[in-house]
Amino acid sequence: xxxxxxxxxxPLEEYTTYLEGIWKRNWVTNYGPLVQELEEKLKxxxxxxxxxxxxxxxxALQLAIKAAGxxxxxxxxxxxxVATTASIAWENCTPVFADIDDSTLCxxxxxxxxxxxxxxxxxxxxxxxxxxxxxxxxEKIGKHYNLKIIYDAAHSFGVTYKDKSLLQYGxxxxxxxxxxxxxxxxxxxxxxxxxxxxAHRISQMSNFGxxxxxxxxxxxxxxxxxxxxxxxxxxxLPRIESLILQRKHIAGMYDKLLHWGKISKPVLSTGTNxxxxxxxxxxxxxxVLLQVIDALNRQEIYPxxxxxxxxxxxxxxxxQSVPVAERISPRVLCLPFYPELPxxxxxxxxxxxNNNC
Ligand SMILES: *Cc1c(COP(=O)(O)O)cnc(C)c1O
Numbered sequence: 437x438x439x440x441x442x443x444x445x446x447p448l449e450e451y452t453t454y455l456e457g458i459w460k461r462n463w464v465t466n467y468g469p470l471v472q473e474l475e476e477k478l479k480x481x482x483x484x485x486x487x488x489x490x491x492x493x494x495x496a497l498q499l500a501i502k503a504a505g506x507x508x509x510x511x512x513x514x515x516x517x518v519a520t521t522a523s524i525a526w527e528n529c530t531p532v533f534a535d536i537d538d539s540t541l542c543x544x545x546x547x548x549x550x551x552x553x554x555x556x557x558x559x560x561x562x563x564x565x566x567x568x569x570x571x572x573x574x575e576k577i578g579k580h581y582n583l584k585i586i587y588d589a590a591h592s593f594g595v596t597y598k599d600k601s602l603l604q605y606g607x608x609x610x611x612x613x614x615x616x617x618x619x620x621x622x623x624x625x626x627x628x629x630x631x632x633x634x635a636h637r638i639s640q641m642s643n644f645g646x647x648x649x650x651x652x653x654x655x656x657x658x659x660x661x662x663x664x665x666x667x668x669x670x671x672x673l674p675r676i677e678s679l680i681l682q683r684k685h686i687a688g689m690y691d692k693l694l695h696w697g698k699i700s701k702p703v704l705s706t707g708t709n710x711x712x713x714x715x716x717x718x719x720x721x722x723x724v725l726l727q728v729i730d731a732l733n734r735q736e737i738y739p740x741x742x743x744x745x746x747x748x749x750x751x752x753x754x755x756q757s758v759p760v761a762e763r764i765s766p767r768v769l770c771l772p773f774y775p776e777l778p779x780x781x782x783x784x785x786x787x788x789x790n791n792n793c
Contacts (some may be wrong), residue, residue, distance in 0.1 A: 438781055440740035443615040444679060446671035454667035460493060463663065470666035474621075477673055480604040484628040486635035487665065488642055490659040491610025493590050493625035496524035497560070499659055500608045501628055502638040504584045508555035510637055511583075513543040514748040514761040515771070516562035519612075520588045521747040524560060532556070533748045535758040539703040540564070541548075544760075545573035552577075558584040563602055564743075566591040566618075567715040568705045570604050578607075584612070593619040594680050594711035603628045613669060618683075618713045620670040624661050682775035683712035690715055690771065693786035698724075698793050709756040715773040719793060722766040728792045729769065737785060742770045 458464060465471075467512060471489055479487045484655065490496050501510070512526045514533040524531040534547040545559045561569045565588055569587070578585040585605075590612040592602040603609045613624035629635050640647065645656025667680075700718045704710055719725040725741075746757045748763040771785060 438737045438772045438777070438785075440738060440742070440770050440772050441616050442776060442785075443620065444672070444675070444775065446500055446668075446675060449759075451667060452638075454670065455664075456665050458667070465660060465662040467660070468663045468666070470663045470670060471661060474666040474669045477670070478626065480617075481673070482601040482628055484601070484604055485630040485697050486628065486632070486638075488627045488635075488638055488659075489621075489661050489662045489669075490625050490642060493610060493614060494519040494523055495628045495657075495659045496610035497586075497588060498527055499638055499641055499657070500586050500610050501527040501529065501558075501751075502655075503634055504608060506584065508557050508559045509553060510560055511543075511551050511556060512560045512566075512747075513550050514746045514756075514758045515541055515543075515564060515743055515765065516588060516675070516747060517590065517743060518563055518747060518750070519590075520560060521750060521753065525752055529557075531747075531753055533753075533756045533758050533761075534650060534761045535572070536564075536764070537698040538760050538764065540567050540570075540705055541702045541764065542569040542576075542705075544565060545570050545577060548577055549576070552581055552583075556581070556583060560586045560588060562588040562590070563592045565594070565604075565702065565716055566593075566595045566711045567594075567702055568595065568602055568605075568708055570705070571597065572583050573603075575722045584608075588623075590617065592711070592714045593617065593713070594676060595713075596709040597705070598707045604630070607631060610635060613665075614770055617673050618679070619669070621661070621665040621672070624665045624669065624674065625776060629770065675747075679775055681743075683773065684710075686773060686775070686777055687712050687715055689779065689782045690786060692732040693790075695784060695790045699789070712773075715771045716742070716768050717771060717789070718764060719767045719769065722727050723767055724793045725767055728789055730786065731788050731792050735784065735788065737772060737781075737788070739771045739772060741768070743767065749790045
C-alpha cells in the first residue's frame with residue numbers, strides 16, 4: 437500500500453538516547469531542557485527573535501489570533517487546510533475569503549483589498565504547499581490599512597524567500613510539526629514573531645496565563661508540549677537537509693515522467709528556495725481527477741485531495757464568491773511523495789496518471 441506520505445522516523449537508538457535522559461531527570465513536560473534546546477535550535481534555524489514550541493499547529497493559530505487581540509473580520513484564504521478557517525471561527529472572528537492567485541494558489545492581494553471593511557482586523561494567509569504568498573503586497577496592505585498579518589506557515593519548514601526563512605515574515609507565523617509534515621515532533625507546532633510584546637503575551641497565554649505560581653494577569657490556555665515530542669524534533673533536525681534533497685530528487689522524477697500536456701502544477705514564487713513538501717498536480721476537470729484516483733486506488737495507491745473542498749463551502753461560514761479556489765480545489769491532487777518512495781512506484785504512479793488523462 438502506498439500512501440500520500442510516510443512519517444520519517446529516525447533510528448530508534450537516537451530516540452532512546454533522549455529517553456534515557458528524560459528518565460534520569462524525571463522531567464517530562466513544563467518547559468524541560470529538551471523543549472528549551474529545540475526552541476533554541478529552531479530559533480537559530482529560522483533566524484527569528486522569538487519562538488514558542490506548542491502542542492500543535494492549530495493551537496498555534498488560535499493563540500496567535502488571541503494574543504494579537506483580533507476581533508471582527510479576518511481576511512483569509514479559501515485554499516488551505518480546514519484548520520486555518522476553523523481557528524478563526526473558533527476564536528469568534530468571522531472568516532472573510534479573498535480568492536487565490538491561479539498560478540501560485542496563494543491568496544491574491546488584489547482580492548484582499550476588495551474585502552477590507554471597517555471591521556477587518558487582520559489577514560491570515562497560508563504559504564500554500566510551502567510556496568510563499570505575495571509577501572511584499574500583503575505587507576504593504578497591512579501597513580496601509582493597519583491590519584495584522586499572520587502567516588499559516590504549516591508547510592514552510594526549510595523554505596527560504598529572498599534568503600530568509602518564511603517564518604521570519606509577518607507579525608506572527610505559525611507552523612505545524614504534525615507527523616504528516618516535512619519536519620515533525622509527532623504532534624506539535626510553533627509560533628514565531630519578532631515582536632517582544634506579542635512574544636511575551638503568547639508565552640503567558642500558552643501557560644494558563646500564569647505570571648507567577650499564584651498570579652494570573654489574563655486569560656490563558658494550556659498549549660505546552662512535552663520532552664518526548666521535543667526529543668523527536670531534536671532527532672529530526674540534523675536529518676532535514678538530507679530529507680529535503682531526497683524529496684527534490686523524487687520531484688525531479690515526477691517532473692520528468694508525467695506528461696504535462698493536460699495536467700499542471702502550481703507555479704513557485706520567484707526568490708524561493710523550496711522544501712518539496714508536497715507534489716500537487718492539477719487536472720483538466722474533476723471527472724478526470726476521480727478517474728485517476730480510482731485507477732490508483734485499484735493498485736492500492738492512495739493520493740490525497742488536498743485541499744478539498746474549498747473552505748468557502750464549510751457549513752459554518754457564510755456563502756462567499758471565490759471562483760478561482762472553487763475551480764481549482766476539485767481538480768487538485770497531492771501525489772505520494774516521500775524520500776523512501778521506490779523509483780518503480782514513481783514510474784507506476786506516473787504511468788497510471790498519463791494513461792488516464
Ligand atoms: C497541518 C496544517 C495545520 C494544522 O496543524 P496541526 O499541527 O495538524 O494542528 C494548519 N494549517 C495548515 C495549512 C496545515 O497544513
